[in-house]
Amino acid sequence: xxxxxxxxxxxxxxxxxxxxxxxxxxxxxxxxxxxxxxxxxxxxxxxxxxxxxxxxxxxxxxxxxxxxxxxxxxxxxxxxxxxxxxxxxxxxxxxxxxxxxxxxxxxxxxxxxxxx
Amino acid sequence: xxxxxxxxxxxxxxxxxxxxxxxxxxxxxxxxxxxxxxxxxxxxxxxxxxxxxxxxxxxxxxxxxxxxxxxxxxxxxxxxxxxxxxxxxxxxxxxxxxxxxxxxxxxx
Numbered sequence: 001x002x003x004x005x006x007x008x009x010x011x012x013x014x015x016x017x018x019x020x021x022x023x024x025x026x027x028x029x030x031x032x033x034x035x036x037x038x039x040x041x042x043x044x045x046x047x048x049x050x051x052x053x054x055x056x057x058x059x060x061x062x063x064x065x066x067x068x069x070x071x072x073x074x075x076x077x078x079x080x081x082x083x084x085x086x087x088x089x090x091x092x093x094x095x096x097x098x099x100x101x102x103x104x105x106x107x108x109x110x111x112x113x114x115x116x
Numbered sequence: 117x118x119x120x121x122x123x124x125x126x127x128x129x130x131x132x133x134x135x136x137x138x139x140x141x142x143x144x145x146x147x148x149x150x151x152x153x154x155x156x157x158x159x160x161x162x163x164x165x166x167x168x169x170x171x172x173x174x175x176x177x178x179x180x181x182x183x184x185x186x187x188x189x190x191x192x193x194x195x196x197x198x199x200x201x202x203x204x205x206x207x208x209x210x211x212x213x214x215x216x217x218x219x220x221x222x223x224x
Contacts (some may be wrong), residue, residue, distance in 0.1 A: 035213070041135035045153070045204050046197075047213040059211035091181060095160055102151035102208050104172065 002026040002105045004096050009110030016086050016114070022079040022096030022107060030074040032100035036081050039109075040092040049081065050099060064090075086114045117185035118143055118207050122216035126223040135192040136217045144185045149209030151182055152190045155202045164203075165190060195221070 008020040023036070027078055036049045049070040050059045069082040079096050091114045097103035119142040129135055139150070148168045153161040159204055162170040165181035168188060178193040200223050205216040 037215075043208075044202075044216040044218045045155075047215060050211060050213065094165050099208075100162055101149065102117070102166040102172075102206070103153075104163050104166075105159075106162075110158055 002098065004078035004098065004105060004107035006094060006096050007105045009094065009112045010116065011113045012086055014087060014114055016083045016085065016105050017082070018112060020081040020082075020083065020094055020110060020112070021098075024077045024096075024098070026078065027044045027098070027105075029077040034072060034079045035097045035098055035099050035103055036070060036079075037095045037103070037106075038088070038090075038112075039095070043092070046092075051079070083112070086112075088114050090114050117212050118145065118210065120205055120207060120214055120216035121203060122203075122219045124219060126220045126222060128222050129195055130224045131140055131195050131197055135190075135199070135221055136193055136201055137190040137192075138203075139188040139190070141186040141188070141207060145188075145207045146209035147210050148184070150181075150183070150188050150209055151201050151206045151208060152179075153204045153206065153215075154199075155204065161204065163197075176182075182192075195200075 004026045005023045013035050016103045048061045048064050051070045071080045089110035095109045096107045098105040123138045127198045150168045152165040154194050155161045169181045180191045202218050204218045
């Protein structure tokens with residue numbers, strides 16, 4: 001069974017940093033690209049970053065480029081999102097998703113709240 | 117970037133009725149890389165349709181996708197109680213992999 005479990009969400013002050021993790025199991029993790037998608041409270045889905053299976057090719061949404069860094073450790077079957085210079089508008093649930101072209105499996109999400 | 121516009125914002129229908137959801141792209145979606153997702157409150161999105169018209173594993177055949185280039189449609193042929201939810205389209209051919217703003221299908 002494919003399973004994705006996010007962790008690391010927390011309450012953080014504006015300007016602070018946070019590192020999210022996504023633990024993958026049930027599939028050959030090193031064969032798949034991965035995505036991070038977020039959802040602000042009561043709002044729609046926002047794609048924020050993708051990483052290729054090798055970790056070589058990376059893309060970011062304009063809203064997070066220069067502040068967030070996606071990475072992966074294929075030996076640990078894990079995906080990461082380092083978030084710096086956090087803003088109130090970064091508040092939301094962050095999902096990791098397996099990329100099979102479309103995102104076919106999703107975690108349940110981890111909540112990030114940016115507030116003073 | 118490709119901007120996706122979904123309409124209507126809200127669709128109020130009764131169980132058994134047909135739902136037609138629209139997704140319009142600001143430019144042609146490459147290689148038919150258009151997907152539809154369903155999301156219920158407090159849950160992760162669920163992939164319904166990919167490649168414009170291919171149903172994901174386990175998705176009932178009352179869900180069907182169609183369209184090309186810049187105009188796409190998700191049709192639910194007869195609404196079941198569990199189908200009342202939010203629906204999002206997404207293009208995944210180029211980055212940024214934008215989502216539409218969503219259509220809420222609610223019980224009339």
